[in-house]
Amino acid sequence: MDFAGRVVAWQASHGRSELPWQNTSDPYRVWLSEVMLQQTQVSTVLGYFARFLERFPNVAALAAGTEDEVFGLWSGLGYYSRARNMHRCAQEVVARFGGEFPRTAAELQSLPGIGRSTAAAIAAFCFGERVAILDGNVKRVLTRLLAFDGDLSSAAQERLLWNEATGLLPPAEDRKAIARYTQGLMDLGATVCLPRKPNCMICPVSDLCGARKQGAPERYPVKTRKLRRSAQSLWMLLAHDVDGRVWLEKRPARGIWAGLYSLPVFDSREALLETLGARDRAGARDEPPFVHVLTHKDLHLHPVAVESRGVRPLAESGGWFAGAEWRGLGLPAPVRKLLVSERG
Secondary structure, eight states: OOHHHHHHHHHHHHSOOOSTTSSOOOHHHHHHHHHHTTTSOHHHHHHHHHHHHHHOOSHHHHHHSOHHHHHHHHTTSOOTHHHHHHHHHHHHHHHHHTTSOOSSHHHHTTSTTOOHHHHHHHHHHHHOOOOOOOOHHHHHHHHHHHTOOSOTTSHHHHHHHHHHHHHTSOOTTOHHHHHHHHHHHHHHHHHTSOSSSOOGGGOTTGGGOHHHHHTOGGGOSOOOOOOOOEEEEEEEEEEEOTTSOEEEEEOOSSSTTTTSEEOOEESSHHHHHHTSOHHHHHTOEEOOOEEEEOSSEEEEEEEEEEEOOSSOSSSSSOEEEOHHHHTTSOOOHHHHHHHHHHTO
């Protein structure tokens, strides 16, 4: 049996089948899961997936929802550009395709936030198209299988791996095998071919694996380009009114935490204090600073608490929110963490 045949057989007997986005050909559910699972663990996604479907059961409902609603349900998943693109994508599916997802990977890639691998997953699972996926887990499986030592930080090398991945697919006429093979690769990467200490002894293709024959599966995949990390210090105004409500304002459409509700943010303590009236400024107190880690940057956050007696502590944008109100908003993770911890 060839590689694809083994993966298909293994998935049928040992692969995952209990996840709520499996065993369906509904492109909306497959797409929603694919977007949520980008850089996020399955265990985290399960609850968010259920809540999204309850509020937005189909693509038309999502398209008709507001960005604030989408961000509120997404709050805590991080990488909010995914949520923004997801909302835009739903609107385009309705506007351009009459509420029906296009049936080919090429057309799916024309939609916001759908890259080549996500488009291929939807097309393979829902429409049986013979197209390869290449997410992080699958890259690991295939580079080890092929002992592919091309540097995947190079676009040319990644294109070569795409070609190899396409060549390994089951035949186009076997649509059911295409879907099960695609799921099988995902399952192998998630449960067997792990980044550290892969479980080669239970792998259905271990005798075909070039990396195992070399005795060095953890060498793969090869990616030499390192992300440059940076650091930034920000001061956040934690203002409460006499009723205990907190002041939040919506962030601009570009920049950090774009489109989310947030405590007002400043580049220095002095700039924060300059926005306050004399009485509020005199009562300002520093809360313990903390660090929030982003993919490329460490944010050193300095909350400054104020019991505000004014109607507005700042600016034209924003408003006072009670706990029951801000909990349903799309908030940056460190802001939500701060507000929750403050309430004990």
